[in-house]
Amino acid sequence: MKLITTFFLFLGDRFITFIFELGHITVFFTSSCIRLFQYPFQFQKLVHQIYFIGVKSISVVCLTALFTGMVLGLQGYYTLVQFGSEGLLGSAVAVSLIRELGPVLTAIMIIGRAGSSMAAEMGIMRISDQIDALTTMDIHPKRFLISPKIGASLVSFPLLTAIFDVVGICGGYLSGVVLLGINPALYIKGMEKTVVMNDVTGGFAKSLVFAVIVSTICLYQGYYTHRRADGFGAKGVSLSTTAAVVISCVTVLIADYVLTSFLL
Amino acid sequence: MNPLIQFKNVSKSFGSQKVLDRIDLEFEKGRITAIIGKSGVGKSVMLKHMIGLLKPDNGVIFLDGMDISEISGKKAQSLRQKFSYMFQNMALFDSMTVFDNIALPLRERDRLKKSVIKTKVNDISQKLELEDIWHKYPSQISGGMKKRVALARALITDPEIILFDEPTTGLDPIRKHAVFEMISQNQKLFNYTAVIVTHEIPDIFYIAHQIAFLDDSRILYNGRPEGIKQCTNPTVQRFIEPPYMERTSGHTLPGSA
Numbered sequence: 001m002k003l004i005t006t007f008f009l010f011l012g013d014r015f016i017t018f019i020f021e022l023g024h025i026t027v028f029f030t031s032s033c034i035r036l037f038q039y040p041f042q043f044q045k046l047v048h049q050i051y052f053i054g055v056k057s058i059s060v061v062c063l064t065a066l067f068t069g070m071v072l073g074l075q076g077y078y079t080l081v082q083f084g085s086e087g088l089l090g091s092a093v094a095v096s097l098i099r100e101l102g103p104v105l106t107a108i109m110i111i112g113r114a115g116s117s118m119a120a121e122m123g124i125m126r127i128s129d130q131i132d133a134l135t136t137m138d139i140h141p142k143r144f145l146i147s148p149k150i151g152a153s154l155v156s157f158p159l160l161t162a163i164f165d166v167v168g169i170c171g172g173y174l175s176g177v178v179l180l181g182i183n184p185a186l187y188i189k190g191m192e193k194t195v196v197m198n199d200v201t202g203g204f205a206k207s208l209v210f211a212v213i214v215s216t217i218c219l220y221q222g223y224y225t226h227r228r229a230d231g232f233g234a235k236g237v238s239l240s241t242t243a244a245v246v247i248s249c250v251t252v253l254i255a256d257y258v259l260t261s262f263l264l
Numbered sequence: 265m266n267p268l269i270q271f272k273n274v275s276k277s278f279g280s281q282k283v284l285d286r287i288d289l290e291f292e293k294g295r296i297t298a299i300i301g302k303s304g305v306g307k308s309v310m311l312k313h314m315i316g317l318l319k320p321d322n323g324v325i326f327l328d329g330m331d332i333s334e335i336s337g338k339k340a341q342s343l344r345q346k347f348s349y350m351f352q353n354m355a356l357f358d359s360m361t362v363f364d365n366i367a368l369p370l371r372e373r374d375r376l377k378k379s380v381i382k383t384k385v386n387d388i389s390q391k392l393e394l395e396d397i398w399h400k401y402p403s404q405i406s407g408g409m410k411k412r413v414a415l416a417r418a419l420i421t422d423p424e425i426i427l428f429d430e431p432t433t434g435l436d437p438i439r440k441h442a443v444f445e446m447i448s449q450n451q452k453l454f455n456y457t458a459v460i461v462t463h464e465i466p467d468i469f470y471i472a473h474q475i476a477f478l479d480d481s482r483i484l485y486n487g488r489p490e491g492i493k494q495c496t497n498p499t500v501q502r503f504i505e506p507p508y509m510e511r512t513s514g515h516t517l518p519g520s521a
Contacts, residue, residue: 139369
């Protein structure tokens with residue numbers, strides 16, 4: 001009986017903590033977002049962050065997209081050829097990339113490249129009193145540090161997803177048409193017939209949601225490093241960075257399922 | 265005198281560790297007050313309470329007669345702008361150059377023109393011998409230089425109240441005296457209120473108007489620097505009489521032959 005009580009106490013405690021964190025993270029995102037539109041606009045900082053999150057992620061996103069497209073082309077070809085439907089390869093590659101793989105893999109690549117870095121940067125600033133120093137100078141830390149990063153993520157994620165989709169489709173073309181000899185017109189025409197505007201807008205909607213999830217979770221983890229009960233100083237920053245990557249990856253996948261079920 | 269900052273029955277604990285226990289202390293306007301005491305007794309915690317980075321578990325802190333926990337919005341903002349804080353670990357922005365670090369409050373808070381910012385940074389840099397390192401990053405300069413950069417950032421906004429958390433630790437004796445002299449001279453010139461947390465004894469006695477000795481969560485001495493030598497508390501006496509004085513007066517250090 002005692003074991004069951006302890007179990008439910010633990011479960012309840014975890015649930016309350018989860019609800020508290022959820023509320024806190026929502027307030028964190030909302031207050032940072034509001035400050036993004038406060039006058040005077042931080043245009044220069046926003047551009048700088050778009051460069052860091054967006055432009056600097058292009059190469060890794062292109063590489064991932066190219067090989068994902070090529071693998072899709074290969075796998076798709078050998079599956080479709082068994083049914084004599086290799087002409088559908090273009091549409092299969094394009095639909096899976098635009099609807100699912102583009103937004104999800106782009107988000108995961110940005111988590112690895114920029115999300116972890118944002119969490120670590122915030123964590124180091126927190127433990128070295130730099131965030132408190134901003135408060136003492138009457139510079140709002142969320143406006144100064146968080147808002148431009150969230151704004152830049154909202155701009156960068158859809159654009160990088162678009163690049164991912166295009167490069168991925170080229171990758172599929174490379175393996176399907178150039179290497180395996182499918183008719184190029186079939187590949188392009190199949191794509192044209194199957195992909196509709198809703199797929200594209202759905203993909204972009206997903207990328208916007210992922211931008212909010214990734215930037216908020218990564219920045220939140222770093223910003224509140226000092227609240228961690230399981231580690232202080234450098235260890236705390238390392239734990240926050242790990243938590244930022246793991247939680248945002250899992251949340252992106254969960255959100256993808258939820259969004260897909262609504263969009264289909 | 266008119267107390268600018270008042271601690272009334274202030275207590276603060278971190279977990280089971282009590283750091284401040286029913287502290288009553290007044291900081292007079294336009295004066296230099298030094299908080300001295302052993303390391304880790306909560307001197308910096310007192311400073312962080314004054315600027316609102318920490319909140320007391322019990323008790324009230326008054327600023328200019330107003331309870332700071334009840335001030336919010338624009339009023340809180342205008343009060344915060346009266347303060348400057350020099351952190352113990354400097355808290356410089358390591359991704360910014362020395363120039364940008366010093367100019368940050370002028371650029372982000374006061375939104376001054378570039379030419380005005382440059383003139384102000386130039387003035388303070390000359391006083392603190394920082395002109396040659398404007399383009400360097402904090403990681404490229406020595407600890408003493410970092411102290412001076414942090415000091416420059418604290419002084420550049422001409423605040424009414426400056427909280428110095430160990431401003432001279434890590435500085436050579438010449439620069440240490442220069443910093444104390446600058447704090448004292450600028451205080452006379454601009455009449456700001458300064459609260460300094462320091463271990464620099466007896467140097468601080470020459471510039472401070474008031475000394476508060478914190479130990480074991482309580483204030484053991486509060487008064488003029490001249491009076492601290494008459495304080496009979498053994499902890500205070502041990503603290504203000506450094507070992508080298510014992511040696512020169514014929515005593516031996518524990519453990520020495």
